[in-house]
Amino acid sequence: MIRVSRSYGQLCGLALALDAIGDRWSLLIVRELLTRPDGARYTDLREGLPGVATNLLADRLRDLETGGVVRREEPRPPVATPVFRLTDRGRALLPAIEALAVWGGERVPTTDADAEFRTRWMVIPIEAMLTDGRPDEPPVTIAIRTGDEPLAVSVGGGDVRASTAAHDREPDLVITGPAKPILGIIAGKLPAAAASSVGVSITGDRGVLERIARG
């Protein structure tokens, strides 16, 4: 009944990391929790992890809890349901996940039209790949309308932050269309001029795109 995920038994940082988060679905669970700072319920996680078997999700959450990556918070007596959050150690996986996401993002399949998509999945690559190139200018916001929910990107003070929460104010730039080309445009790999030809509409201050593109 014990669930000890098989260890590589190697005195090596990478092997030890893979002992902890190398199982199938583990890093994707961490991805979900990274974009939910307030924690997530079991069903939230299932929604963000299409294809996961429910028993595997339960197993992995236990494993990650044992590994010190995830903390389960039991609800207060009356009602409510458990909430899962990342520990500090879990959040420390961000650089590794960003690096993997950037590496994998270079090969986004143009075929495979029926792949699952959640707008939330854009948060990590956006924060990893973009930067505020003009930290002294006043902050601006971008609204991205694609997928299952809108995305708000805040640019200012040298930082780029993305979240599925709503903006405080009117966005300076609004991007609407299918996710794949939007990612290309944001990453600067697809020129904004070609947006309409791939079904993406951009309204507002396009200069913001230059401000956030990496040198």
Next chain:
Amino acid sequence: MIRVSRSYGQLCGLALALDAIGDRWSLLIVRELLTRPDGARYTDLREGLPGVATNLLADRLRDLETGGVVRREEPRPPVATPVFRLTDRGRALLPAIEALAVWGGERVPTTDADAEFRTRWMVIPIEAMLTDGRPDEPPVTIAIRTGDEPLAVSVGGGDVRASTAAHDREPDLVITGPAKPILGIIAGKLPAAAASSVGVSITGDRGVLERIARG
């Protein structure tokens, strides 16, 4: 007979990366090849991957070749054996592997005394965790004597490079002892003064340790 490693089917950079290198042993194979710029033969890889089943190693090498991470170079007609190398795309995994190795390295088990170890496995964490803090000073070298083969660390010009090749000249610092405390001392987590109490002997210019420690 087709070996399509199960895809997550998610339009997400991280999921795509895991589709390519998320299978068991895959990233450890890349680790081995990263520390062998001249390529490795099948048996070299087996030596550096204790515990891998030979059929799995063959399978993974095929998968990684299909995924564009590894290239197999067949030998010239007379004799010789195939050599496996990383492609450019495979080498591009270095930042992700470094991030994972650093994360995993923070929890090196003090128990598990019978874990496998190869000196070569120190190359990536050393290059990831150390820096040349005095790039204008003349280059220095460190010899690390532990595990199955000696390790040569070159510090200079702002870079820290490690390899299992021999030094060109006499090392400025020699560190001898068991791998675990040596890693701690190099990372600056274990004071050099405590070295002898954990079986580590340090001879030469200890100032080098301050030169390479991260801020």
Next chain:
DNA sequence: CAGCATCCGCTTTGATACTG
């Protein structure tokens, strides 16, 4: 309904043996 646990068929893994 949220949050799992159980069962079941299939695939992957790992240990060993064997071959060109």
Next chain:
DNA sequence: CAGTATCAAAGCGGATGCTG
């Protein structure tokens, strides 16, 4: 040396059942 072949055991994914 560089793998392939075989097979038991574990892991995975899907469906379904149970409990508060």
